[in-house]
Amino acid sequence: MKNLQVKSVLLASIIVYIIGVTAFVTSYYVPILSDPDFQANLVLSIAVVPAAMLGAWYYYRKGNQTNGLLLGTCMFLVAMVLDALITVPLFIIPVGGDHLSFFTDPGFWVIALIYILSVTVYWYRLPIQEA
Numbered sequence: 001m002k003n004l005q006v007k008s009v010l011l012a013s014i015i016v017y018i019i020g021v022t023a024f025v026t027s028y029y030v031p032i033l034s035d036p037d038f039q040a041n042l043v044l045s046i047a048v049v050p051a052a053m054l055g056a057w058y059y060y061r062k063g064n065q066t067n068g069l070l071l072g073t074c075m076f077l078v079a080m081v082l083d084a085l086i087t088v089p090l091f092i093i094p095v096g097g098d099h100l101s102f103f104t105d106p107g108f109w110v111i112a113l114i115y116i117l118s119v120t121v122y123w124y125r126l127p128i129q130e131a
Contacts, residue, residue: 004066004074005059012055013078016115019054020079021087023047041107045114052118060126068123072116079115 027043028036055075056068084099092102102108 019051072119
């Protein structure tokens with residue numbers, strides 16, 4: 001973790017968070033599936049791949065060499081904090097949810113895995129990697 005650029009991690013995470021929340025919330029306004037919650041999670045799981053790679057690009061653009069798995073995990077942890085502080089109070093609690101139901105939803109953890117793997121795959125595609 002000695003070469004983890006915390007400021008860049010935070011900014012990259014915020015970029016991904018904004019894209020993800022926008023995709024999640026917007027999906028409720030375009031009803032395609034009969035289950036709007038499943039649709040929102042599906043849209044987010046698709047949107048998180050390019051969003052996470054954009055965040056990884058932002059982080060790595062200055063030549064940082066942080067391991068992709070470490071970076072993806074740190075970026076996701078920042079997103080979790082933002083979810084706890086912003087997403088749940090503004091979007092989940094008003095419709096009857098709570099922190100516990102949000103963070104124990106299996107869809108949340110599937111999306112987390114997709115997020116972390118997307119950043120890791122991006123790192124593997126870089127020409128030079130940390131040993």
